[in-house]
Amino acid sequence: MSNVNISKLKEIVGEANVIDSSSEMAKYLKGPGKPAVVVLPGKTSEVSSIVKLANEQNVKLAVGGAVVNTQGITGGIAMVMSRMNQIVEMDKLNLVAIVEPGLLHKDFILKVAETGLNFPPEPYEVETSSVGGCFSIGDSDSKSFEYGPTRTFLLGFEMVLPTGEILEIGNKCIKNVSGLDFIHFAVGSQGTFGIFTKLLVKLLPQPEAKKAVIGTFASLHKANATFNTLIKRNVHPTRMNLINASFAKIAKPGTEGQLVIIDLQGFKESGKNIANEVASVLTLAGGFDVKIIEDAVEYDEVINGWLKVRAELNAKPERTVEFVVGPMKMPQALAQLEALTGDLGAYPGIIVEGLLGYVGLALPEGTEKLALATKVNKLAMSLGGNVKGLLGHKLKAEVYNDAEMWKQTTSLLNELRQQFDPKGILSPGVSLEA
Amino acid sequence: MLSQTVVKRLKEIVGEKNVVTDKVGLLTYGYDGTLLSGEALGVVSPTTTDQVVEIVKLMNEHDIKLVPRGAGTNESGGTIPSQEAIVISFTKMTKIHEIDTENFVAVVEPGVINFDLQVELAKQNFYFPPDPSSFKASTIGGNLGECSGGPKCFKYGVTRDYMLGLEVVLPNGKVIQTGGRNFQSEPGYDLTRIIVGSEGILGLVTKVFVRILPIPRAKKTMLALYDKVEDASQTVADIVAAGIIPTTLELMDNLLINTTEDFTHAGLPRDAGAVLIIEVDGYPEDMDEQVKTIGEIASKIAKEFKVAQTAVEVDQIWTSRRSAFGSVARVRPSYGVNDITVPRSNFPKAIGGVLKVAKDFGVTIGVVAHAGDGNLHPLILFDQRNKEETETVHKAEQALCMMALDLEGTISGEHGIGLVKKKYLDKEFTPAAMEAFRKIKRSFDPTNRFNPGKIIDL
Ligand SMILES: Cc1cc2nc3c(=O)[nH]c(=O)nc-3n(C[C@H](O)[C@H](O)[C@H](O)COP(=O)(O)OP(=O)(O)OC[C@H]3O[C@@H](n4cnc5c(N)ncnc54)[C@H](O)[C@@H]3O)c2cc1C
Numbered sequence: 029m030s031n032v033n034i035s036k037l038k039e040i041v042g043e044a045n046v047i048d049s050s051s052e053m054a055k056y057l058k059g060p061g062k063p064a065v066v067v068l069p070g071k072t073s074e075v076s077s078i079v080k081l082a083n084e085q086n087v088k089l090a091v092g093g094a095v096v097n098t099q100g101i102t103g104g105i106a107m108v109m110s111r112m113n114q115i116v117e118m119d120k121l122n123l124v125a126i127v128e129p130g131l132l133h134k135d136f137i138l139k140v141a142e143t144g145l146n147f148p149p150e151p152y153e154v155e156t157s158s159v160g161g162c163f164s165i166g167d168s169d170s171k172s173f174e175y176g177p178t179r180t181f182l183l184g185f186e187m188v189l190p191t192g193e194i195l196e197i198g199n200k201c202i203k204n205v206s207g208l209d210f211i212h213f214a215v216g217s218q219g220t221f222g223i224f225t226k227l228l229v230k231l232l233p234q235p236e237a238k239k240a241v242i243g244t245f246a247s248l249h250k251a252n253a254t255f256n257t258l259i260k261r262n263v264h265p266t267r268m269n270l271i272n273a274s275f276a277k278i279a280k281p282g283t284e285g286q287l288v289i290i291d292l293q294g295f296k297e298s299g300k301n302i303a304n305e306v307a308s309v310l311t312l313a314g315g316f317d318v319k320i321i322e323d324a325v326e327y328d329e330v331i332n333g334w335l336k337v338r339a340e341l342n343a344k345p346e347r348t349v350e351f352v353v354g355p356m357k358m359p360q361a362l363a364q365l366e367a368l369t370g371d372l373g374a375y376p377g378i379i380v381e382g383l384l385g386y387v388g389l390a391l392p393e394g395t396e397k398l399a400l401a402t403k404v405n406k407l408a409m410s411l412g413g414n415v416k417g418l419l420g421h422k423l424k425a426e427v428y429n430d431a432e433m434w435k436q437t438t439s440l441l442n443e444l445r446q447q448f449d450p451k452g453i454l455s456p457g458v459s460l461e462a
Numbered sequence: 463m464l465s466q467t468v469v470k471r472l473k474e475i476v477g478e479k480n481v482v483t484d485k486v487g488l489l490t491y492g493y494d495g496t497l498l499s500g501e502a503l504g505v506v507s508p509t510t511t512d513q514v515v516e517i518v519k520l521m522n523e524h525d526i527k528l529v530p531r532g533a534g535t536n537e538s539g540g541t542i543p544s545q546e547a548i549v550i551s552f553t554k555m556t557k558i559h560e561i562d563t564e565n566f567v568a569v570v571e572p573g574v575i576n577f578d579l580q581v582e583l584a585k586q587n588f589y590f591p592p593d594p595s596s597f598k599a600s601t602i603g604g605n606l607g608e609c610s611g612g613p614k615c616f617k618y619g620v621t622r623d624y625m626l627g628l629e630v631v632l633p634n635g636k637v638i639q640t641g642g643r644n645f646q647s648e649p650g651y652d653l654t655r656i657i658v659g660s661e662g663i664l665g666l667v668t669k670v671f672v673r674i675l676p677i678p679r680a681k682k683t684m685l686a687l688y689d690k691v692e693d694a695s696q697t698v699a700d701i702v703a704a705g706i707i708p709t710t711l712e713l714m715d716n717l718l719i720n721t722t723e724d725f726t727h728a729g730l731p732r733d734a735g736a737v738l739i740i741e742v743d744g745y746p747e748d749m750d751e752q753v754k755t756i757g758e759i760a761s762k763i764a765k766e767f768k769v770a771q772t773a774v775e776v777d778q779i780w781t782s783r784r785s786a787f788g789s790v791a792r793v794r795p796s797y798g799v800n801d802i803t804v805p806r807s808n809f810p811k812a813i814g815g816v817l818k819v820a821k822d823f824g825v826t827i828g829v830v831a832h833a834g835d836g837n838l839h840p841l842i843l844f845d846q847r848n849k850e851e852t853e854t855v856h857k858a859e860q861a862l863c864m865m866a867l868d869l870e871g872t873i874s875g876e877h878g879i880g881l882v883k884k885k886y887l888d889k890e891f892t893p894a895a896m897e898a899f900r901k902i903k904r905s906f907d908p909t910n911r912f913n914p915g916k917i918i919d920l
Pocket residue numbers: 058059090091092093094095097109129130152153156157158159160161162164165218219222223224225342343344345346455
């Protein structure tokens with residue numbers, strides 16, 4: 029039985045914005061849990077009232093942009109932010125925007141581009157990811173070498189805390205060290221410190237020119253070897269990515285082989301020269317169909333193909349092993365990985381973000397993720413890296429044989445969470461134990 | 463006073479020569495870049511993480527607090543032992559463990575001087591972008607403690623953006639590692655980010671993984687001279703509006719032009735109202751067009767615009783800028799450094815505001831600014847021995863802070879809060895935000911052992 033006071037919710041957001049029939053709820057939900065109700069707030073004060081209500085009744089609540097992950101909120105409230113989707117302000121002079129969290133990430137990128145500006149972070153799920161979710165996950169992506177990870181683009185926010193209180197912080201200054209840096213600490217907190225209700229986002233001018241160089245390779249390892257060549261030549265593109273043959277078919281239908289995508293965002297003059305340099309490196313290394321892409325439509329197609337593959341991996345974290353090594357160690361990493369897994373071609377897919385030394389490996393159904401991740405982490409550590417994120421930390425501590433450190437880390441994380449959310453109301457599906 | 467037992471134990475932990483308890487010795491560690499001072503119970507300089515752990519545990523047993531310290535150049539009172547505490551000085555942890563240019567990482571101890579790291583990196587044609595003007599003296603630990611800026615932030619960001627991971631000794635004496643050697647290693651929460659800029663109140667940093675970059679292939683340094691400082695501020699706004707991201711946009715007013723000239727004889731015209739130092743970097747083939755655009759924008763207002771032709775010229779320009787703080791000491795015995803920051807579009811208004819404060823309070827203010835970041839350092843010149851004048855200066859500083867907040871800015875862009883600006887913090891932050899800071903402090907340091915009294919009280 030659920031304690032959710034549906035009629036009270038209706039009072040807060042209006043009848044039309046509370047949905048409690050399971051057939052209608054379905055399109056807002058994903059994951060294993062069965063929340064009692066979906067609620068769509070229209071403004072900050074409503075978000076606050078809903079969270080206060082959840083506290084009073086000790087009901088769990090999770091939030092999403094268009095779709096909510098229901099993990100941990102059976103009998104609880106799923107809060108969908110899609111009605112809060114306005115750009116409150118686009119300030120070209122200061123290169124910032126104030127935006128509501130429910131705006132879809134892809135729509136935000138378009139709106140920003142229309143004003144001649146640039147919001148670099150990649151959407152996580154192309155179709156459903158929201159701006160609030162982007163900062164809530166707070167990842168890095170294949171453009172981070174040049175632009176910095178997602179957190180770089182947050183200057184402030186309004187947030188409803190797990191107690192329902194409203195917190196505002198930050199300003200339009202690009203340098204700000206006042207107080208403790210809760211602004212950037214909140215990035216990546218996955219809805220555990222609070223619900224973003226407004227974001228003050230840093231933007232950049234659009235690059236003068238965008239180009240891509242693509243090429244196809246028969247061998248994954250040969251394709252990857254070109255990245256070391258480029259780094260040694262002191263060429264640091266915006267993206268330097270590799271998609272294996274099976275995923276390449278999703279990214280660019282008709283591709284036969286491993287697809288290399290080099291994205292060059294910058295100035296016209298250098299862009300031309302670097303594109304030529306990259307094209308010759310790819311060709312010399314045995315790449316075929318090497319092509320410099322200047323046409324805007326074709327360029328977008330290539331990039332969107334990349335994002336589609338990325339989303340494919342992002343959607344199945346339980347069936348993906350992600351790790352990072354020193355970028356120049358990638359050839360060894362792939363060789364050693366293959367020694368562990370056997371022919372990588374037999375896997376559903378693999379991608380490499382060359383500038384970051386990142387590998388995402390999609391696992392076949394039935395693979396023991398933890399067992400593989402443990403081995404992969406050892407491999408990665410010997411090459412100056414580790415498995416990504418919280419899981420990586422746990423595995424690293426295991427390798428150091430330092431249970432104490434892991435214990436200390438998790439107890440600090442849990443203490444922080446508890447300080448902000450004493451009743452454990454928000455985002456219960458998010459685990460800080462790995 | 464520390465008991466003999468504690469002193470003895472400290473000496474056992476770090477060695478005789480790394481413990482200071484004599485009056486004169488303590489005095490030297492009682493100062494920083496501000497005009498404040500205090501006296502520590504003792505100063506201890508560990509050389510390893512294990513020693514740091516031992517010290518923290520010992521202090522916990524005896525209920526003694528700790529004030530971490532790098533080079534002590536901060537401008538916020540962050541290293542002043544304002545309460546009964548020992549100072550833990552990191553100046554003997556100066557190892558550069560590793561420079562890995564192939565993978566864009568360096569691993570250093572916190573006491574490494576920023577400049578020393580730059581020198582080692584330069585040998586391999588790399589650099590560490592954060593370079594506060596104090597970089598010849600300040601430490602990486604101090605840089606991260608304050609989340610320091612510098613002249614390159616416009617394009618390259620601040621210290622926060624170059625910290626990949628940390629080894630941290632917590633107030634309970636336990637060691638954790640945050641982040642790692644890349645962007646994707648944070649354990650659930652971005653602990654690295656909350657330590658950066660926390661001024662030593664959350665943890666003692668004993669190892670730092672920093673991101674390093676290849677030195678850009680080309681760089682152009684330009685100089686624009688103006689009759690009035692307001693004119694210079696207009697060029698700044700125009701450059702930003704044109705969508706150009708220079709590496710650097712530094713401003714000095716007439717007073718600073720003259721004091722730095724006394725010092726460096728770089729050849730800046732003493733009658734100029736203001737000078738802007740503008741730098742762009744990147745690929746050689748992109749330089750000409752950017753220089754041309756900037757030249758066109760600046761020349762609309764500037765009385766002179768020139769592009770430095772030789773490395774010597776570039777050096778001279780930077781020597782002037784870097785000596786700015788120190789140089790004013792010849793005019794009056796004391797100066798107060800402010801660190802207000804406003805949204806870039808409000809920069810001309812902030813310049814106006816500074817001029818007004820100088821007039822309203824009858825004080826002499828020189829302005830040096832990281833103009834592209836909207837970050838101003840109005841230097842108020844005075845004589846600390848004159849009580850009345852000192853009072854007026856404090857009032858003027860408060861007025862500057864309030865002016866910045868009125869212009870939707872912040873009281874600190876890069877120097878931190880420490881003791882000096884703590885009293886204005888609740889003017890900038892709402893009670894909910896102040897409480898969020900306390901929640902964070904409480905999670906790390908429930909009994910307020912590390913750098914007590916800095917930034918916030920529990
Ligand atoms: C650590 C992690 C674990 C994952 N586990 C799973 C899984 O088990 N099953 C699965 O199918 N997918 C999982 N994913 C993938 C994830 O569900 C989606 O791919 C991803 O969240 C982006 O798509 P979205 O539509 O949910 O985006 P969004 O709706 O934008 O949400 C992204 C994240 O941000 C949070 N969020 C959204 N809006 C706000 C806001 N305003 N304030 C605060 N937080 C907000 C959401 O709770 C969610 O965690 C996981 C992702 C991560 C990073």
